[in-house]
Amino acid sequence: MSRPSPPALAIASTLPMLVLAGLFGASLPTAVRAQARAEAEPRLRASELLPRGTRTSGKGWRVESPVQLESHLGRFVLRTDWGTVEAHGSDIVLERIAEVPAIAQLDSISQVDIFAQALAQSAQRTGEAIVRVVSDPVGTVQGLPSGIARLVRRTAGKVRDVATSIGDAAVRERSESGREGGSDGENDSEALVDFGMELAGINKARRELARELGIDPYTRNPLIQDRLGKLAWASVAGGFSMKAALGSIGGFAGEALSAATRLDDLVWNASPDEIRRVLEKRLVDRGIDGRAAREFLRNGAFTPTRQVAFVEGLEALGPAQGEGDVLDLATGIRGEAHARFLVNQLRMLQRHLARGDGVQSYVVLEQALAAQTRNGQYLIVLPVDRLSWTDDLRAVASEARSLPGNRRIVVSGSVSPLCRRELARAGFAVKAGVGRP
Numbered sequence: 001m002s003r004p005s006p007p008a009l010a011i012a013s014t015l016p017m018l019v020l021a022g023l024f025g026a027s028l029p030t031a032v033r034a035q036a037r038a039e040a041e042p043r044l045r046a047s048e049l050l051p052r053g054t055r056t057s058g059k060g061w062r063v064e065s066p067v068q069l070e071s072h073l074g075r076f077v078l079r080t081d082w083g084t085v086e087a088h089g090s091d092i093v094l095e096r097i098a099e100v101p102a103i104a105q106l107d108s109i110s111q112v113d114i115f116a117q118a119l120a121q122s123a124q125r126t127g128e129a130i131v132r133v134v135s136d137p138v139g140t141v142q143g144l145p146s147g148i149a150r151l152v153r154r155t156a157g158k159v160r161d162v163a164t165s166i167g168d169a170a171v172r173e174r175s176e177s178g179r180e181g182g183s184d185g186e187n188d189s190e191a192l193v194d195f196g197m198e199l200a201g202i203n204k205a206r207r208e209l210a211r212e213l214g215i216d217p218y219t220r221n222p223l224i225q226d227r228l229g230k231l232a233w234a235s236v237a238g239g240f241s242m243k244a245a246l247g248s249i250g251g252f253a254g255e256a257l258s259a260a261t262r263l264d265d266l267v268w269n270a271s272p273d274e275i276r277r278v279l280e281k282r283l284v285d286r287g288i289d290g291r292a293a294r295e296f297l298r299n300g301a302f303t304p305t306r307q308v309a310f311v312e313g314l315e316a317l318g319p320a321q322g323e324g325d326v327l328d329l330a331t332g333i334r335g336e337a338h339a340r341f342l343v344n345q346l347r348m349l350q351r352h353l354a355r356g357d358g359v360q361s362y363v364v365l366e367q368a369l370a371a372q373t374r375n376g377q378y379l380i381v382l383p384v385d386r387l388s389w390t391d392d393l394r395a396v397a398s399e400a401r402s403l404p405g406n407r408r409i410v411v412s413g414s415v416s417p418l419c420r421r422e423l424a425r426a427g428f429a430v431k432a433g434v435g436r437p
Contacts, residue, residue: 041071060082076089329364
């Protein structure tokens with residue numbers, strides 16, 4: 001099926017823009033708001049927004065309840081013995097809950113005397129060492145702490161290789177950006193620091209420990225980031241035995257490890273720079289322009305884990321018209337919640353296509369995407385916790401009949417009775433409560 005006509009596409013584009021306006025920062029026209037008659041988003045028990053059977057409390061942690069819905073996602077607060085974490089959406093809070101045992105284990109390791117000694121020995125030297133690796137690798141490698149120096153030599157072969165590799169990384173970053181100053185210099189610095197940490201073995205140590213704990217090595221959980229980083233530093237630069245550290249958490253498993261099985265081996269085994277190079281080739285092989293691929297892979301809203309998941313999502317759905325537009329959308333995303341949303345949309349599309357059907361073309365919307373299938377259906381998937389009949393949905397109901405073909409909305413969470421009724425009147429088949437992507 002061909003792409004919808006321009007008028008139909010314009011109407012289609014308003015739906016997720018308005019549905020997700022509050023979440024992603026889009027604004028509604030004053031006239032639309034004035035005409036809309038909406039229901040307020042409710043406060044619901046945490047158990048109503050999470051998958052059936054999900055515990056909302058445990059040893060050392062609890063999810064506050066009730067939870068306010070905001071832009072169709074729950075605004076969760078997870079309180080733990082180690083600190084408080086906020087999570088916008090059930091997808092994120094479920095990951096944070098799964099990470100609680102890992103926080104406890106990392107905190108336990110940090111209390112061991114030998115760790116404290118190793119950290120004290122390495123704290124000052126390690127930071128200075130990475131700066132020297134980046135700024136003057138040839139002249140200062142000899143001054144690195146012995147553990148780092150050995151790993152640098154083992155990885156690069158010889159000091160001159162280190163200098164060449166770091167220099168190449170800087171040139172590559174600048175040539176790809178097409179600019180020489182400003183924020184690109186900052187990007188170069190970040191890339192070189194990461195490169196130096198990879199050579200030193202810090203990032204590898206971090207990934208190994210994260211894998212043993214069963215968590216995403218690139219998690220943005222503030223209660224984990226600092227603890228995981230300190231242990232990685234101490235293990236490499238302070239002489240703290242990683243084997244001893246991992247042995248001290250022997251027997252620990254539980255739900256966190258089950259989450260780890262969903263991570264691609266590329267996340268565990270490759271550096272962030274290696275991941276970017278592999279994914280760039282995979283995108284180019286699909287017909288994506290190389291510069292566009294690199295621009296996407298520089299978007300910090302996508303961690304290496306999310307980068308892999310996004311590319312795998314495109315690959316799983318097969319070739320379709322509009323993939324370049326989807327990549328442009330991803331390149332412009334700002335914030336973890338939006339990056340997760342787009343990845344989850346790709347996963348939901350794969351899961352909820354009818355048997356034997358496939359994506360003919362993507363329809364890129366203001367802040368999201370939809371798909372036209374080969375069977376002529378117009379499919380919108382919304383990985384949200386609860387869809388209410390808010391101003392945004394009310395505003396497009398009268399126009400929805402102009403959309404081409406069969407129209408279906410699939411919602412991961414629940415839909416209010418009023419919202420379901422009004423969407424049906426607008427010609428949408430609604431399927432809700434399908435669960436996490």
